[in-house]
Amino acid sequence: MNIYPQAAQPGPGQVANLRELAGVVRRQSLRMVHRARVGHPGGDLSAADILIALYFGALRIDPRQPNDPGRDRFIMSKGHCSGSLYATLALKGFFPWEELAQYMQPLARLNGHPNRTELPGVEANTGALGHGFPVGVGAALAAKMDGASWRTFVLTGDGELQEGSNWEAAMAAAQYGLDNLTVVVDRNGLQQGAPTETTVRLEPLADKFQAFGWAVREVDGHDYDALLDTLHALPFEPGRPSCVIAHTTKGKGVSFIENRAEWHHHVPTDAELEAALRELGEESHA
Amino acid sequence: MLERFDCRVAFARTLESLAREDARIVAVVSDSVGSAGLSQFSKLFPRRMVNVGIAEQDMVGIGAGLANGGKIPFVCAASCFLTARALEQIKVDVAYSRANVKLCGMAAGLAYGQLGPTHHSIEDLAWLRAIANLTIIVPADPGETAQAVRAAAAIEGPVFLRVSRTPVPEVHPAGYRFRIGAASVLQPGGDVTLIANGTMVCRALEAAALLAQEGVSARVVNLATLHPLDRAVIQDAAESTAGIVTVEEHSTRGGLGGAVAEVVAASCPVPMRILGIPTFAPTGSAEWLFEYFGLTPKGICGAALELLEAKVRS
Numbered sequence: 001m002n003i004y005p006q007a008a009q010p011g012p013g014q015v016a017n018l019r020e021l022a023g024v025v026r027r028q029s030l031r032m033v034h035r036a037r038v039g040h041p042g043g044d045l046s047a048a049d050i051l052i053a054l055y056f057g058a059l060r061i062d063p064r065q066p067n068d069p070g071r072d073r074f075i076m077s078k079g080h081c082s083g084s085l086y087a088t089l090a091l092k093g094f095f096p097w098e099e100l101a102q103y104m105q106p107l108a109r110l111n112g113h114p115n116r117t118e119l120p121g122v123e124a125n126t127g128a129l130g131h132g133f134p135v136g137v138g139a140a141l142a143a144k145m146d147g148a149s150w151r152t153f154v155l156t157g158d159g160e161l162q163e164g165s166n167w168e169a170a171m172a173a174a175q176y177g178l179d180n181l182t183v184v185v186d187r188n189g190l191q192q193g194a195p196t197e198t199t200v201r202l203e204p205l206a207d208k209f210q211a212f213g214w215a216v217r218e219v220d221g222h223d224y225d226a227l228l229d230t231l232h233a234l235p236f237e238p239g240r241p242s243c244v245i246a247h248t249t250k251g252k253g254v255s256f257i258e259n260r261a262e263w264h265h266h267v268p269t270d271a272e273l274e275a276a277l278r279e280l281g282e283e284s285h286a
Numbered sequence: 287m288l289e290r291f292d293c294r295v296a297f298a299r300t301l302e303s304l305a306r307e308d309a310r311i312v313a314v315v316s317d318s319v320g321s322a323g324l325s326q327f328s329k330l331f332p333r334r335m336v337n338v339g340i341a342e343q344d345m346v347g348i349g350a351g352l353a354n355g356g357k358i359p360f361v362c363a364a365s366c367f368l369t370a371r372a373l374e375q376i377k378v379d380v381a382y383s384r385a386n387v388k389l390c391g392m393a394a395g396l397a398y399g400q401l402g403p404t405h406h407s408i409e410d411l412a413w414l415r416a417i418a419n420l421t422i423i424v425p426a427d428p429g430e431t432a433q434a435v436r437a438a439a440a441i442e443g444p445v446f447l448r449v450s451r452t453p454v455p456e457v458h459p460a461g462y463r464f465r466i467g468a469a470s471v472l473q474p475g476g477d478v479t480l481i482a483n484g485t486m487v488c489r490a491l492e493a494a495a496l497l498a499q500e501g502v503s504a505r506v507v508n509l510a511t512l513h514p515l516d517r518a519v520i521q522d523a524a525e526s527t528a529g530i531v532t533v534e535e536h537s538t539r540g541g542l543g544g545a546v547a548e549v550v551a552a553s554c555p556v557p558m559r560i561l562g563i564p565t566f567a568p569t570g571s572a573e574w575l576f577e578y579f580g581l582t583p584k585g586i587c588g589a590a591l592e593l594l595e596a597k598v599r600s
Binding site for chain 1: 312333334336338339341343344346347348349350351352353354355356357359374375378379382383384
């Protein structure tokens, strides 16, 4: 059964509902990683609130018409966080909730990284980093050429911004005045094995985007009021692409996963899963 | 000597016609309006010419995004930079995603001559041939180039079109109809088969004339589509002639010769000679380099005669 099939665009009063949905996504993505014995739980938990805010609070999409030419495009550039993406897509109604049990099983549509040719709701094949941003620029450009009102959103990781292709895309987006494009950065501060700032630093990140010609806002990536206010204020400036730096906690919601680089692709044991689900409020949604 | 043409002209004129007929057609370039021959397109359709600057990865990703937004992007740049710099974007954003993007590798092979191996694109076919979902076309003359552009636009899905700027004559008879995946037998022959693509097809035809003077009947095949491959024509050549000489403006490893050898080895092993470019080229014009690497009618003829002699001796 689809637990939350067609949530309407929520107003501020529905924030509690969004938190509940994010809880469902967090628990489900951990179960999926646990069952598949592979995955990226740290990033799944970090991105969950952003995904829910986008899918249930911003994106103009109809899962019954996943190829509607007028739909908003969402591109998950950090494709390794497929666990939370798939759970969100299933919640939204793009495919049956039960199919999540097939995550990374042989021949499943739910590959470790999203594949648009198999799974409805996926706009671009990602997994190799630094790919979603340029694709998003192209989609936004297509809408501009047609004078169409649909918008393009890209979610990137922060470590991923070390890929030069993103900055090529950032320059082009500003050049073409793509105010129908929003890039959300999941700024959890950690990459695969270490903090971004001790690997190759990104700060001052907001200044970088501004210098590239973008309108930038920073927001708490786990605060729904702030996330929704920000997403409803788009575009931040006419004629400029918008960047949302969403400050997040990698592993958000589970004490022993939070801010631990080793959980980037660690698989929880049975006991760890149980403990994590408890922390994420399992009893109310078992 | 037959009149020779730069295939980029046929490419550009056809793209302009297509753009008039279909509003979805757009061009994407990386500061490569001129090298793609698209100055006129740019004037005719300024809003449908996307110049991303010197940024090939971005160019290919943007192409995939435009396709997602319903456009039919022709992504045009010097083949060396398009294929090498943006190889992962070609694999992931275009081929794996089955994006409706038409990649146009301009001035491939040794066309840039003296500018050297940084600008030569002699690995592109080997790289791209290993990627699934990607139709690969290497037209031999202006007429075939024009038809290939239309065929690429007409099919839904990723295509790589390798467009030469080395002048070539028309090698096909009037009325020739190009079809994706179908090789064309330009000349029948029963002793040996010459299989070529792109700029080397006219040279293979001239080699066949030299071979005829030696009393050798050479079949000449233009294998314009490298993927999907016309296996039947290759297999027939292996079964009905003594051996196969392949000729390409490309590395001797992994391109046309490799593709033909894979079919021959699995279906009907016969001797082959794979002519191409075995190493980074020294300094020299494209024409000089063709001579240097034996990619000439005489060189092709010599390879065919050597193959036949070796076969007789064995």
